[in-house]
Amino acid sequence: MRKWLLLAAALVWGIAAAAQETAPDWNWKKLGKGVQYSAVQTELFGRTAYISAVRYKAHRHRTQICDAEREWADSTSALGQRMDAIAALNGSYFNVQELTPVTYLKIRGKRMASTTAREFGLRTDGVIGFKSNGGVSIFACDTLDYDIACKDLWNAIAAGPVLLQDSKPARDSWPKNSFYTKHHPRTLMGVDKKNRVYMIVIDGRFPGEGDGASIDETVQIAQMFGLVDAINLDGGGSCALWTPQTGVLSHPYDNHRFDHYGQRIVPNILYIR
Numbered sequence: 001m002r003k004w005l006l007l008a009a010a011l012v013w014g015i016a017a018a019a020q021e022t023a024p025d026w027n028w029k030k031l032g033k034g035v036q037y038s039a040v041q042t043e044l045f046g047r048t049a050y051i052s053a054v055r056y057k058a059h060r061h062r063t064q065i066c067d068a069e070r071e072w073a074d075s076t077s078a079l080g081q082r083m084d085a086i087a088a089l090n091g092s093y094f095n096v097q098e099l100t101p102v103t104y105l106k107i108r109g110k111r112m113a114s115t116t117a118r119e120f121g122l123r124t125d126g127v128i129g130f131k132s133n134g135g136v137s138i139f140a141c142d143t144l145d146y147d148i149a150c151k152d153l154w155n156a157i158a159a160g161p162v163l164l165q166d167s168k169p170a171r172d173s174w175p176k177n178s179f180y181t182k183h184h185p186r187t188l189m190g191v192d193k194k195n196r197v198y199m200i201v202i203d204g205r206f207p208g209e210g211d212g213a214s215i216d217e218t219v220q221i222a223q224m225f226g227l228v229d230a231i232n233l234d235g236g237g238s239c240a241l242w243t244p245q246t247g248v249l250s251h252p253y254d255n256h257r258f259d260h261y262g263q264r265i266v267p268n269i270l271y272i273r
Helices: 002-019 076-082 215-224
Strands: 029-032 035-044 047-057 063-067 087-090 105-107 110-113 126-130 136-140 155-159 162-165 186-192 196-202 227-232 241-243 268-272
Touching: 047 087, 047 241, 063 105, 063 126, 063 155, 076 087, 076 241, 076 268, 087 186, 087 196, 126 227, 136 162, 136 186, 136 227, 162 186, 162 215, 186 215, 196 215, 196 241, 215 227
Parallel strands: none
Antiparallel strands: 029 035, 035 047, 047 196, 063 268, 087 241, 087 268, 105 110, 105 155, 126 136, 126 155, 162 227, 186 196, 186 227
C-alpha cells in the first residue's frame, strides 16, 4: 500500500511540475535614463503569447496620470506625446460612448472622477497610487470612500482586479464570468522587490500571434516578471504601451490586425517623465 501511495504522490508531483510554466527570457533593452523595454513572442499555457513591457526605477522617474476626457481624449501614444512622456500605458475603465472615467481618479492631490456603483466590485477592487517622492502603492480597496483610502497619494487611479499582494495571488479563486476566465488582451502595472515599476501589455484576440490571457494566467505572468504587487488595468481594445523611441510596442486590437496601429481613443493614461 505504501508503495502505491508513494507512486501516486510522485505522479501528482510530476503532473504539477509539468504544468509549471517557465518564465521567458525577457531580453530587456535600454531606452535611456534607466528605463528598459521588452517585447517577446513566446509559448505560454499551450498558446502563443506576445507580451510587451517597460520597467524603470521608481525613485528615478515620477509616474503621472493624464486625464483627457471627452473631446480631449486620444490614443495612448498621442496622449503620451502630448505629455512629453518617456513611456505611456493606457489607464483604467471608462464609458466608451462619453469618453469619461468610471473609476476614481486623483491628480496632483485633487479628485477628478469617482468610481461608479456599478463598476465598484465588478472589476474594480483596488488602487494604484503614486507618491510625490516617486513611491508606488498598489492595494485592495473595499470602499467607495477613496479620498480617505488615498489621502497619502499625490496621484491615484482605481482599477482591478488586484492581481498580486506580497508576491501571492490576491484571491484564492476568481469569479467564473468571462471577464476573468476568457483569454482577453490585458494591461497591468506592478512593482518588484528592487522597487522597479513595470508597465505590461499582453496582446490578445490574434490567434497564433497573441492569444491573450485569463486573469489567472495574468497573475502567473506577473509572477514571471518577479512582481510583488500588481493590478489589472483596462484591457481589450484599450491595451496599448508606447515609448517615443519604439513607437507602440504592443499590438492594439481595435483595427483587428496584428500591427501597431489599432489604438483605441482613451480618456486617461499612466506615463513617466
